[in-house]
Amino acid sequence: MPLTRVQRYLKHSSLPQLTVFEACVRLGNFTRAAEELHMAQPTVSTQIRKLTETVGLPLFEQIGKRVHLTEAGQLLHKACLDIFCTVEEMEHHFEDLRGLTAGHLRLAVSTTGKYFTPRLLAAFMQRHKGIEVSLEIHNRRVLIDRLSANLDDLYIFAHPPVDLDVVRQAILPNPMVVFAHADHPLAREKNIPLARIAEEPFLMREVGSGTRMAVEDVFARASLEPKIRMELSANESIKQAILAGLGISIMSRYTLGLDTDHTELVTLDVQGFPLESQWYFVYPVGKQISVAARTFMDFVRAEARERVFEHLIPH
Secondary structure (H helix, E strand, O other): OOOHHHHHHHHOOHHHHHHHHHHHHHHOOHHHHHHHHOOOHHHHHHHHHHHHHHHOOOOEEEEOOEEEEOHHHHHHHHHHHHHHHHHHHHHHHHHHHHOOOOEEEEEEEEHHHHHOHHHHHHHHHHHOOOEEEEEEEEOHHHHHHHHHOOOOOEEEEOOOOOOOOEEEEEEEEOOEEEEEEOOOOOOOOOOEOHHHHOOOEEEEEOOOOHHHHHHHHHHHHOOOOOEEEEEEOOHHHHHHHHHOOOOEEEEEHHHHOOOOOOOOEEEOOEOOOOEOOEEEEEEEOOOOOOHHHHHHHHHHHHHHHHHOHHHOOOO
8 A cells, every 4th residue: 555644654663652652641651651661751751752743743631730642642542552453463473474373385286296295285284284275286388387477385396497597496206107008018028128119109298298398308318209199188188098008108107196006007117217307396586485385395305205205106
């Protein structure tokens, strides 16, 4: 809101003066107020004089030996109490945030991150029951848009953007494996060359996805091109296509889920696999990380491997 009408109060440091004013009104005496505030009485009188000049109206009137509030003084006293109550309430909220008994964590993750993030959030929220959490799950393109607009507290990427000024912190291994149907001819083969994989009908994620970027990179480094049979925009769609016998694919091992032994999908024993990559916390450079977000980051770094990575079932 515009501060034009309160500029003179801010300019003259009125909050200490209001403290003196409140004590004078409550105790009914400048001398007693000075004693309570550990000030000399002339200092109290000076503060009241400066506050009166700021308001531009008399605050006290003396009738006989008694000092009374003027109408302006009564209005100021009510406003003074409101201000102090607001500040006290604000400090209570700050204390909650410092002790992490309140707060809000806004987290945004890539589509593959949905396979493990809820498990981490559930454990975190169990430990910090006062924290409210919102979780956004999007493809990489939307996630980058949200990051650019600074819409969330934290982002989890498998492939952080390289063209944005961001901080990234590795949190979890992200093994990439070759998935196939359990009855695929290569399912029982060992040490399969990548060139052999390039001959198979391949199911590819959409352009711009982090998974596709990783897949294109591994084939390019081997001077190979996959035989793309179909492009799909979701990991679940690729899993269903594999089960339907439409081809094979390279995806994050998390795509199969945690503690889930899928009997119809297998990971092929391919040379150079699993591909070693990482999951990352990402946020804009210069962002002020909230207490809730920083505590979640600490929690994940300390416990994600045990709670998530060690639950991936090897195939």
